[in-house]
Amino acid sequence: MASLKETSSDWEYMAQTDPLWAVCTELGPQGGSYDELGRFWQSGQRDIAAAVSHVEAVGLRIDREGEALDFGCGLGRVSQPLAEVFARCTGVDVSPRMLELARGFNPSPDRLTFTLNERPDLSIFADGRFAFAYSTRVLQHIPRRYALGYVGELVRVVARDRGVLVFHAHEVEGGPMFSGLSALQRMRQRSSRLRVRLQKAYAGFNDRDRPPLPPRMHMFPLPQALLRPLIAAHGGRIVDIAPMGFDPMRIRPVLQPIADRWHCGLQPVEYVVVKGA
Numbered sequence: 001m002a003s004l005k006e007t008s009s010d011w012e013y014m015a016q017t018d019p020l021w022a023v024c025t026e027l028g029p030q031g032g033s034y035d036e037l038g039r040f041w042q043s044g045q046r047d048i049a050a051a052v053s054h055v056e057a058v059g060l061r062i063d064r065e066g067e068a069l070d071f072g073c074g075l076g077r078v079s080q081p082l083a084e085v086f087a088r089c090t091g092v093d094v095s096p097r098m099l100e101l102a103r104g105f106n107p108s109p110d111r112l113t114f115t116l117n118e119r120p121d122l123s124i125f126a127d128g129r130f131a132f133a134y135s136t137r138v139l140q141h142i143p144r145r146y147a148l149g150y151v152g153e154l155v156r157v158v159a160r161d162r163g164v165l166v167f168h169a170h171e172v173e174g175g176p177m178f179s180g181l182s183a184l185q186r187m188r189q190r191s192s193r194l195r196v197r198l199q200k201a202y203a204g205f206n207d208r209d210r211p212p213l214p215p216r217m218h219m220f221p222l223p224q225a226l227l228r229p230l231i232a233a234h235g236g237r238i239v240d241i242a243p244m245g246f247d248p249m250r251i252r253p254v255l256q257p258i259a260d261r262w263h264c265g266l267q268p269v270e271y272v273v274v275k276g277a
Contacts, residue, residue: 004120004146008094011141014217015074015097022217023074023098024137044077047136051166052085055272058240060164066131071122071154071167072138073114076102083112086132092117092124120146122153128160135167140266144220148230151222155234158275165236165273168244169222170266219266227271236273244268 014022024043055062065087070079073091075098083089091114093099099114106112117124133154139147151167158165224241231238 004094004118004143007142007146008118010217011095012097015095015101019075019098019101023077025217040075040077041080044079045081047078048081048085048134051134051136051270054240054242054270055164055166058272060239060272060274061162062164063131063159063162066159067129069125069130069133069154069157071133071135071150073102074098076105076112076114078134078136079112079114080105080107082132082134083108087111089113090115090125090130092122094118120149122150122157125157127156128158128163130158131163133158133163133165133167137168139167139222140170140219140268141217142220144222144226147220147222148226151227152230152234155231155236155273155275158236158273160235161276163275165271165275167271167273168268169227169271170219170268171223172221172266221266231273236275238271239274240272242270242272244270 011022020037020040024040052062062085064085067088067090068082068086070076070082070089070091073079073093074095076091079089079091079102089112091099091102091112093102093114094117096116099116102114103109106114115124135150135154139150142150147169151169154165154167228238
């Protein structure tokens with residue numbers, strides 16, 4: 001299983017080489033230019049507008065005078081619009097380079113700050129500090145045992161009196177008949193991680209000046225069966241779970257037609273969680 005240190009190293013590499021694509025792959029293929037910045041920031045504004053609309057649609061009130069948290073903030077793509085909706089926003093990330101870039105892009109340093117966190121928890125923040133916490137395109141890239149810990153911590157740091165957490169996670173779709181495809185996908189991910197480690201070690205041994213091999217962006221599902229009791233144990237209540245499209249499972253070459261035919265893959269969903277209500 002990948003460690004948190006390895007995950008951090010992967011994201012730091014992507015921050016150094018292709019930060020826009022790493023944060024928002026919908027911009028297009030890897031190696032995009034900063035000409036895409038307009039679309040990049042607009043995508044963050046759309047995400048926050050959609051999240052706020054979702055929260056209000058399920059009957060929750062958002063304390064806009066409070067502070068928001070953007071977990072896995074990257075370049076601040078959604079931190080910036082959060083700072084416009086709320087009185088203050090704090091973005092937190094594991095990559096020093098991402099945060100360096102985010103501070104350079106920051107238009108409102110009086111309302112928006114960025115913090116490095118390399119720990120497997122959010123102990124740098126007090127209980128109930130934030131009126132609103134948000135995380136998108138993050139948890140699915142963190143190994144499950146750490147991602148579950150972070151979800152519990154996100155519930156902990158939102159306000160006890162109707163604090164709201166919105167986060168995205170991925171479910172495995174396809175029914176029990178095709179659960180074997182998920183197992184094969186996990187085996188494929190683990191074998192690719194081992195291959196990359198061996199390639200890095202070999203490259204470093206033969207040519208220490210050669211740049212490291214690029215990491216892979218791995219995906220880790222978080223089933224509702226694990227999230228529901230975890231959130232409840234930390235004092236949260238799931239108000240709504242909404243599907244967000246479909247990401248087909250990439251198993252090549254023989255099994256992919258089966259996954260496509262039976263809609264088997266990773267289903268991204270948006271959770272809305274409230275505390276104290």
